[in-house]
Amino acid sequence: MRKLKRLAGAGLLLLLANVSISQPTFPENGVADPRHGHFAFTNATIVKDAGTTITNATMVVKDGKIVAVGSGLKIPAGAVEVDCKGKYIYPSFIDVYADYGIPQPQRTGGGGQFNPSQQPQLETATKGAYGWNQAIKSDAEAYRMFAVDDAKAKPLREAGFGTVLTHIKDGIARGTGAVVSLASEKENLVIIKERASAHYSFSKGTSTQSYPGSMMGMIALLRQTYLDAQWYKNKPAAEGLNLSLKAWNETQDLPQIFEAGDKWNNLRADRIGDEFGVQYIIKAGQNEYQRIKEMKGTNATFILPLNYPQAQDVEDPNDARFVSLQDMKHWEMAPANAAAFEKAGIPFCLTTADLRSVNQFWANLRKAMEYGLSENKVMEALTKTPAITLGIYDKVGSLEAGKLGNFLIANGPLFNEKTIILQNWVQGIKYTVKEDAASVAGTYSLTVTSLSGKETYTLDVKNASAVTMFAKDTLNSKFSFDGKLVKISYAPMTRRQRPVMNPGQMPDSVRRTGGGFPGRGGSGMEQALPVTATRLSGVSNGTEWNGTGTDSLGNPLTWTASLVKAAEAKTDSVKKKDVPALGKIVYPFEPFGWDESQQPKQENILIRNATVWTNEKEGVLQNTDVLIKNGKIAAVGKNLTEATARVIDGTGKHVTAGIIDEHSHIAAASINEGGQSVTSEVRIADNLNPDDINIYRQLSGGVTTSHILHGSANVIGGQTQLIKLRWGANDDDLKLKGWPGQIKFALGENVKRSNFSIPGGNNRYPDTRMGVEQVLIDAFTRAKDYQQDWKEYNTAKEKLIKEKKSTASLLAPRRDLELEALVEILEKKRFITCHSYVQSEINGAMEVANKMGYTVNTFTHILEGYKVADKMKKHGSFASTFSDWWAYKMEVEDAIPYNAAIMQKVGLTVAINSDDAEMARRLNHEAAKIVKYGGVTEEEALKMVTLNPAIMLHVDDKVGSLKVGKDGDVVLWSDHPLSIYAKSLYTIVDGTIYFDRQKDEQLQKEIDMERLRLVRKMNGEKRSGAPTIPAQPSYQIMHTCSDHGHSHGLLVIDADDITNE
């Protein structure tokens, strides 16, 4: 058993430097001093856990552990009694998301990620028998790196923490975390559980390797690593020793903690877990309240930080102009995040992580409580929940016999405004947080003896730094008491001086600014004393103080003071504040989002007497009605009736199917995974972003379906996702379900990185169109071998099963997500959309496809398609192009606006796409240009943005025309749909009106009102003295193809400009 040889005496701070704990194996330098830290805390109110409070109780602690807790306990012999009358004892807090005692991660290697002017780093910079990716640091072990750091431990202890789970916050896989106490003792004794958790994140940390360079790349890397680790269990000879996978496997049984940090990222992480049977504990961010239902759906326990956005200085309307409603709303509501979790019944822990300083913890915690978080929940979230989550509830998290002596002593109920934590005992060792200022308070009689005789004064001590001193008259005085030493100085008051204001009378805002947690009373408002003031210095010997001093003339004196009457403990009179009034949560959390009362609902809609563009053999019908019922087109004809339908007069107006954009990059958290030339394992679907305002903007242009493509950074890019523009839906509900997937390929300048400015030139294969062909051939050659391996394995397995033999000896091939996607192409389960420009590369891509046995489903961009349209037709490709783009780079030098028309006339199915968040809302006009350039009919032109993209996306059974039974995706236009003067009046998806031009005007007014309210609220904060930061323009990241310029306005930043890969 370990021995605690030295324990701090009551009232003294622990001085580590003097005597260190001896351990049996450690030689002693001096004389042994065995002690047991045996204490009995009596007469206390003990809160054993959030639900159990016992009054007038006793707790016995010995050898760092709790021996007994209860009322009416006998004080054991050998125990030092500590009288806790009027005090409250609580279990110390647990922070499950710390990096306490862990060295700061250091960056090694070069690599493009941090310095865009450097060449990409294609391989890991980590030396040794580790895995291929530098960001997978599953072998990291916090307990091996851990070193006690009292400077870091102290603020945590003072905030009430006794135990933390610490780990190195570096990498996508971060290895194990260790539970350690915050005692400033030798590491051997402080580490409570060396491997307590395994950690993951969506951040590469110090990895300088190019891959993964995107959110979806990280997700793919994690998925592949789970598969590889599974495969590695059979010790495949081809892999040799892989310490990363070995460590990964060894840590899977631990609690798995994922730092996701954002509402959508939380869902992304949880889905990875679901796929591999792992329930992550999710380290959240600040914005989960915006999607609390989805958070609940994860079934995860969350770790919630308590940092909030700062108020901005928006006094200047021209500065306020660029601060978005979303940012202001988030500022207002973020403190309610934890309360939202409680209300939703989602288990969570609280952490000090992400705070600018641990000192903010209490202020921010109180703010969360002000916004509705209950005391009980706080207690649970800081003690029991983390302990249970980490499987250490047998050691910490409540006050019970056998657990560690980690507890707080406070001078009142912990969450009362004026309560302060006096001591935080960790492993039975006392750490004084704050002297009990209340205990010194009272009336004292002061007697000063000097050459001139005795003088008597009355001292009215308010707390450790405030006193009122008087004889006949009140004196100007100054006082300080540190628990032992007393200092008093005084002088007669001058006439101009007024009575001193003491800290107890100060407004809360002033009192609480000094660091934010209990007990940090401010001072410093005293009147200056003259240099001639009498100065006293002494020591408290309990209720009597004795000391010496110097009088106003410089003569020595002695003094004593005795307690006449202790101050009566005041009950905390602070009233519980009302939860502040907050704006509404809207879906999505964006301007033009809807609150629950305004949610657009599916309805039966009858549009009457319009010009109807059917895209079917009926062609364009005049004076015709369209009925949408139960989300589907129910009828197209004359004089339709439907009693349940909302009737819209279409007289003089036009109805078309919703516009479908074959090539879009909206609504995704990342678009390009350029870390490698083949990244078929990444999926846009993994990182949809339903909060993109461009969803709404495009609805206003009649778009109902968008094909979200991976960018063109590499030859074989990622898997695409088809979405419907269901504004306000979550990421999963955006998806158009039941379509065969597609994948993005790219050729030419972008994949060669011809237009990159990389010093020393491109170092990623390929650098020429010759190399592009070889990348394709190589990828599909590997895919075919892979397909064959699995075929053989499955045949052999079936045979064994048929023969009723064991399949145990049969090893499955390694599952490879990259090749799996390519096999899907070979098996016609996944279709290609291929970014392409010049005729040579188009020919080349088709030849490789023919050779390998697949078809290039769609050539997208395809600006030289007109040169090889006959060959494309023969190959069986579709074409999706721009109307009139050209001359923005060398490979579009021969692009012509007649391209679409020529291809159409040769017999190809042609679409016009946007590849641009702005142009997408004018796709009907882009289609009109094909009438202008090349003279296709107006009906054919309209099909290029409706039916034709549906065909190439293999969803023409669902969308693309006004045919009975298809989805109710319909646009009512004010004018001829190809005319520049046409506007969408209603954009309907699945029979739900998601854009209504009249309602849009109303929403705009509401946005202005809400902005005004929040600007005033922020200004109010500023005027009330709260700190503000300068107004921060709400810049938005726009993801693009990395192919060409865009006109996106002042506040839009191209994602490529901030992330090199």
Add this chain to the structure above:
Amino acid sequence: MRKIFIAISALFMIAANAQETVLPAKEQKGLLFIKNATIHVGNGKVIENGTIKIKDGKIEEVGANLPIPMDDVKVFDMKGKHVYPGLILPTSTLGLVEISSVRATQDSREIGDMNPNVRALVAYNTDSKVINTLRSNGVLLANVVPQGSFVAGSSSVVQLDAWNWEDAAYKTDAGIHVYMPSLMPRPSFGRFGGGGGGGPQAPQVDPVKEGLEKIEGLKSFFKEAKAYHAETAHEETNLKFEAVKGLFNKGQKLYVHANTVKQTLVALDFVKEFGFEVVLVGGSESYQVADLLKQNNVSVILQQPHSLPTGQDDDVDQPYKTAAALQKAGVLFAISDDDPQTRGRNLPFNAGTAAAYGLSKEEALAAISLNAAKIMGVADKTGSIEVGKDANIVVSEGDLLDMRTSNVTDAFIQGRKIDLTDKHKLLNEKYEQKYELKTKKGF
């Protein structure tokens, strides 16, 4: 004898020639008539069944019932067609940049912050393949503008049918271009920030202060330039001062490229302190200060109406509506199209969008013709179909501002009937031959 040209563009069946064989048209001599047209004058008026009389390149008469002499004159019967003034692209790097990603073809941006003496005109390449594609949509003149980080140089107006830049020059060095510092904190993003996650961070330097200092530097430059021009003899010649002389006698205008309200308010200094004629280029936020612009006689070039709104909270259609707001306030404004992917050919459609969102069609036309001419100081020569001006005229089968109906069949620059062949039409022709396709509709 009276020669009648029936303008059917499909008759321009040019064999698969390279654009290199498209010749600038010869000087127009004598009389030329365009008749039976709907004439969109450019100043808001429309003349039905109108006739335009052109003599030696100038418009001599315009009206509904002009007599046409039975003389040896050229007469173009434009029955059923629409006739417009030649459109003017008010800001462009036309002829300075051929392929924007190929450095060797970029001549729009000189090194340094203070380049008032740099002249865009001298780099204007009349053989750029882009030029003819603009003519095909009715753009007959362009203001060729240098780009830069601060004071970029001077712009010149060119007409788009010339052998070389000297022939093309329509108004030389008449604009000095200043690209205003942003006066906004720069963004700081973490990677992969989700909506609302991660708070913004305070910037390191105050960009407003930094920008204002830069602008103060420019004002000092102008003060010294003014003093320089006040002296009769100089100790030495200062090319930069010389280059801005016109600003002080209204021979030149100061084009300030700026968008935000703060930038715009600062730009008013150039009006107040120096009495310059200021043109705001960009102007995405100009609708918020329209009355101040009007009061200070600042005109605006809206660079790209086909843009997304500035902020998420903005009216989804704000960029489309800004022109109407300026019109309402009485601000002189023009519309431009600087889309790098289409290079200006969609100028009429940017105006068309403004017409869909609050301008009348004739106001929208003025924004790309007469207003632009006024801003560029060439309204005495072009911008409308009015007597005394150059016969810069576009003929379209339908509404020129709507891509659905726009089909330019003929165009005249200084009365010269220009060849509307462009690289794209030629490639179209080439491949129509390859596939033996017949056009249903001409170019």
